[in-house]
Amino acid sequence: MYWEKDLETLDRKELERRQLEQINWTIRQARNSSFYSGLKINRIDSLEAIQDLPLTTKEDLRNQFPYGFLAVDRERVIRLHSSSGTTGKPTVVFHTREDIDRWQNLIARSMYAVGVRKNDVFQNIMGYGLFTGGIGFHYGAELLGVMTIPIGPGNSKRQIWFLKHLRTSVVHILPSYALRLYTFFDELNIDPKKDLNLKIALIGAEPHSNEIRKKIEELYGIKAYNSYGLSEMCGPGVAFECTQQAGLHVWEDHFYPEIIDPDSMQVLPEGEEGELVLTTLSREAMPIIRYRTRDLTSLIPGNCPCGRTHRRISRIKGRNDDMLIINGVNIFPIQIERTVMAIPEIGNNYLIEIRKKDYMDKLLLKVEVNEQVFQGTLSELEKLQRKIIVELREELDLTPEVKLVESASLPVSDGKAKRVYDFR
Amino acid sequence: MVIELSVFMENRPGKLEAITRILAESGINIRGISVASEGEFGVIKIIVSEPDRAYGVLRENHFTVSKRKMVMVEIKDKPGGLHDLLVLLSMNRINIEDCYGIALEEGKKAAIILEVGQFPRTEKILRGEGYTVLSDQEPG
Numbered sequence: 108m109y110w111e112k113d114l115e116t117l118d119r120k121e122l123e124r125r126q127l128e129q130i131n132w133t134i135r136q137a138r139n140s141s142f143y144s145g146l147k148i149n150r151i152d153s154l155e156a157i158q159d160l161p162l163t164t165k166e167d168l169r170n171q172f173p174y175g176f177l178a179v180d181r182e183r184v185i186r187l188h189s190s191s192g193t194t195g196k197p198t199v200v201f202h203t204r205e206d207i208d209r210w211q212n213l214i215a216r217s218m219y220a221v222g223v224r225k226n227d228v229f230q231n232i233m234g235y236g237l238f239t240g241g242i243g244f245h246y247g248a249e250l251l252g253v254m255t256i257p258i259g260p261g262n263s264k265r266q267i268w269f270l271k272h273l274r275t276s277v278v279h280i281l282p283s284y285a286l287r288l289y290t291f292f293d294e295l296n297i298d299p300k301k302d303l304n305l306k307i308a309l310i311g312a313e314p315h316s317n318e319i320r321k322k323i324e325e326l327y328g329i330k331a332y333n334s335y336g337l338s339e340m341c342g343p344g345v346a347f348e349c350t351q352q353a354g355l356h357v358w359e360d361h362f363y364p365e366i367i368d369p370d371s372m373q374v375l376p377e378g379e380e381g382e383l384v385l386t387t388l389s390r391e392a393m394p395i396i397r398y399r400t401r402d403l404t405s406l407i408p409g410n411c412p413c414g415r416t417h418r419r420i421s422r423i424k425g426r427n428d429d430m431l432i433i434n435g436v437n438i439f440p441i442q443i444e445r446t447v448m449a450i451p452e453i454g455n456n457y458l459i460e461i462r463k464k465d466y467m468d469k470l471l472l473k474v475e476v477n478e479q480v481f482q483g484t485l486s487e488l489e490k491l492q493r494k495i496i497v498e499l500r501e502e503l504d505l506t507p508e509v510k511l512v513e514s515a516s517l518p519v520s521d522g523k524a525k526r527v528y529d530f531r
Numbered sequence: 532m533v534i535e536l537s538v539f540m541e542n543r544p545g546k547l548e549a550i551t552r553i554l555a556e557s558g559i560n561i562r563g564i565s566v567a568s569e570g571e572f573g574v575i576k577i578i579v580s581e582p583d584r585a586y587g588v589l590r591e592n593h594f595t596v597s598k599r600k601m602v603m604v605e606i607k608d609k610p611g612g613l614h615d616l617l618v619l620l621s622m623n624r625i626n627i628e629d630c631y632g633i634a635l636e637e638g639k640k641a642a643i644i645l646e647v648g649q650f651p652r653t654e655k656i657l658r659g660e661g662y663t664v665l666s667d668q669e670p671g
């Protein structure tokens with residue numbers, strides 16, 4: 108059940124003692140970098156005092172490109188990863204051999220926690236390359252000792268061929284791609300529930316609602332577990348769901364989590380929603396202190412029945428910068444997803460478009476019709492359209508326009524799904 | 532009894548053609564077609580020579596399609612032929628949800644496709660009154 112029982116179930120007092128020690132180690136280590144060299148605080152005496160340390164932002168990482176955060180000799184670095192910089196400079200993250208070892212260990216710990224074992228067959232359908240998702244899981248899975256198929260994303264028919272003929276039991280996949288992949292089974296005459304040996308999907312790298320998870324579980328007849336990470340911390344393996352599926356355990360022996368109010372920057376108590384701030388506790392090449400992830404979540408109070416003492420965060424609600432303001436109403440795309448994915452007549456994909464018309468914001472939602480439940484009448488479609496509008500109005504407090512589209516007609520990428528198009 | 536395929540479709544130019552092309556390329560004969568539309572989207576209803584194969588072909592091409600059972604009955608070639616048929620059905624309190632006509636044998640004969648609530652009974656009544664009730668298997 109545990110990959111490292113001692114560490115995963117460590118007494119909270121002892122865990123916190125070690126965290127404090129590691130934060131002070133991180134401060135010392137970080138001072139070796141040019142960005143943190145001027146840090147005014149040498150050490151802190153309690154975990155609460157971490158609030159006295161300054162926050163670090165994505166902007167800082169970008170401005171310090173390429174070596175401003177590097178805290179070891181360049182020769183000790185064995186790997187660089189980079190986050191998708193769509194505009195301007197990318198952000199780069201460096202790893203020593205020991206950083207890589209720790210990272211793959213956290214992936215192995217996460218996979219083991221949800222039941223992945225040596226005798227499984229693991230198909231890694233996540234992008235390899237600069238992106239951390241594919242490579243991170245690849246090495247973690249190998250450390251665990253599971254047969255790993257480094258297939259990467261895309262080429263859906265080949266994915267299904269491997270799933271079937273190699274009796275794949277575990278996949279690591281983007282939730283949006285899991286839904287997209289499902290649309291190919293029909294034409295290949297393969298029933299994912301009967302003809303495959305699939306048991307577990309590890310899903311992550313894009314915020315998704317619990318409804319999307321349930322949909323994936325139902326379509327494939329499997330369990331899907333939420334993975335959380337970000338390249339600035341290492342990549343996936345920062346936090347992971349256990350089999351309770353009630354929040355993601357932050358691996359607190361390697362990362363120290365805080366939740367702050369994104370406006371006042373004040374630390375919020377457990378249970379309150381705000382921006383996740385993370386401090387690395389063991390990174391050598393690139394320690395980062397109080398990094399603003401921009402991801403909105405909360406720390407879940409109380410113990411998890413699984414016995415792990417590491418605190419849990421709730422499902423990521425979205426990013427600060429994902430929030431849409433429509434005619435003055437604040438809306439997170441995930442609220443829309445949650446609503447539409449709970450309606451069975453809706454297929455696997457949707458898209459949100461926002462436009463300005465006569466000085467008003469108009470929200471247009473395009474949803475695919477679920478071919479499995481389509482009865483063949485016009486009246487059911489009209490009814491469905493009205494139902495979506497009513498349910499969204501209740502959730503969002505505004506009336507969207509809803510357009511029904513054919514299944515598999517909305518654009519999908521093999522990478523992270525782009526579902527919001529703001530034309531204002 | 533015949534199988535009708537109904538296909539969900541956005542109302543965009545060229546959409547109907549996409550269906551007819553796919554079926555033509557697969558050697559499937561379209562015997563009848565009807566469109567119900569709401570403005571932005573609609574449902575295309577088609578009667579084809581090989582409904583099961585056509586269903587498979589459309590699914591493979593990612594169309595949202597469903598199968599429905601319909602009654603197909605030949606209309607007598609005389610004035611008031613359709614009227615007599617409808618009177619017979621209403622006399623027997625059979626409600627018609629949907630109906631459209633198709634041509635048989637290059638226009639010499641016509642048939643009507645009926646969506647009814649109680650179709651085994653409907654077929655029995657029609658046969659009892661001397662109507663020719665057609666099925667997918669019979670050549671149109």
Ligand SMILES: [Zn+2]
Pocket residue numbers: 349350351356411412413414415
């Ligand atoms: Zn747990």
